[in-house]
Amino acid sequence: MDWIRENKPLAAILGVITAGSLALGYLLFGAWNSYSEVKESYLAQGGQVAALKSTRLSPDENNLKAKRGLVDEYAANVNKLGGALLILQPPVSPVKDIEFQTKLKAKIAEVRKSAVASKTVLPAEFAFGFDEYTSGLPKAEAAAELSSYLDAMVELVKLFMTCGVQSVDVLERSKLPVEQEQASATLQQRRGQQQTMVGPQIFEKREISVILTLDQGPLQLLISRLANPSDMPFFTSLRLLRVENQMPEGPLRADVRVPEAVAPVEGGNTTAAAPAADEIKPPPPAPVDSVPVIGREQLKVRMEIDLLKFIDAAKGASASTPLPGR
Template identity: 60%
Template sequence: MDWIRENKSLAVILGIIIAVSAALGYLLFDAWSKYSATKENFLAVSSQVMTLKGAPLAPTEANVQAKKALVEEFAATVNKLGAALLILQPQVQPIKDIEFQAKLKTKVADVRKAAGTFKMFLPPDFAFGFDDYTTTLPKSEAAAAELSGYLDAVDELVKLFMNSGVEALDSLERSKLAVETAGAAPQPQRNARPGAAQGQVAAAGGVLEKRQVSVVLTLDQGSLQLLTGRLANPSEMPHFTSLRLLRIENQNQEGPIRVAAGSAAVAPPIEPVVAAPPAAAGAAPSDDILPPPPAPPDSIPLIGQEKLKVRMEIDLVRFLDSARGVASQGAPAPQR
């Protein structure tokens, strides 16, 4: 302390030197830390760049142009597919409102006659789900044309049920088109159940629309397998379909009790074998070997013979005109 008092100027200079040295040391340490972090980041980025350059698809200009050409080729293929789908689906033909009503009544009469031939039950008030138009006309000719194409699709669906061996079409409900509900609040359909189709569903981008048909059928297992296969067969079903929901229940929820099953399996009494009458005089003896009589049944099937109650929700898919050039509306840009 005495030296500091005696050499105040020198002590001040030494204090300043010590303070500046401490500040410079802190700045040097901070700069070194930042340098180390920056170097590590640089090395990591350099490693990623080298990995990308060594990859099969490196972000070079040549690869970008090649990918762009592939995207354009893909877009052209998608547009060709959309145009082909528009050609394959049945076209909507113009029709007047009164002609549509007459067509509906004719198809109802024809399907009832065919149902009698195929022995398939139909509800007494069956009208393909177009019950309202048996007494009223569509709002316009444009609506009549759309409804006519919709009726043709449902008619083909019912014919498919008949050809597949369906025993009963217990109910049929359909979703309404936009031309039917335009300007009016949506009304619940007759006999509509929770989860039933309530409206026309448009897909993303306006490429297609789905018209939903909900049916309850009575059939056996073989007919169900045949029907599900034919729904996706264009030679059997000319309209594009998609099976959205399938619910299967046994018609009989409970099996037979043991006493009933046992009594049904009781074998009938065995009839005594009666000897064949002797051959007539002068007739040649027969060398035919006759099979023994069949054994009496000793069991009955308990499962696999019952009928099924099946609920199906089927989407009738219709592609719109925009499907012809859907890929040109916004092709994905090549990603780097």
């Protein structure tokens, strides 16, 4: 006590330090306890999550009913969509083989006439990709599908002309399965097994390949109208688009020709060409001193378009699909 009385400032400082140390130790002890509790809770929850992930679903009756209810709801929605798509796409009308050939030739003449009016250049041998049927008849069982296929190709070419395509350089199509030779029995059996594993097919994909010459504005218009049902009544999907400049390199200086300016007529027969006294005559045009040499070329565009045709299986295929693992 005597030392504290004799050294009051130092004793006060030591007292403050001691009290602060005790308070800091208490806070540190409380924080450590909180950290330990949070860590234990985190590890416990992590163990529960890992256990839930590795646990198999209980195959009881309630889970089976819930799963069937979700599958039935999904199948009903898919069937509604498939039925709507079947109604929206143009129907396939039955035609005979000779009628299809007559229709093909009439459409070729009609589109060629429209191309002249719209200033669109078509290939010399243009038949919408059905060249073999201009001189020969298709299979009788393929005539109806080919007629619907032809309608889609006609609508596509008309869309090209409407959007301002300068020329259709290449137009090719994939063949229908009914046009090709029948596969072997083993291959058909293998395809049938694969189809059973993945479920029934609800649409057919027909591939169309074109090379066009056009400008940037018509290209943007064409891409937007391909997905517009009012402009393209058939379902299409643009799978590939490759754009190149018509002239990959700039022109040489020797290829650039500056047009000569027309010099004003001086002298001559002033009696016959004398203007009226009150006529205001514009000054002669200035000579041309520059011409654009780049930026006026067109684009070469390659497009791979998938033409989708939904079949009758799209209307009710999902309802008959069995549940996985049952």
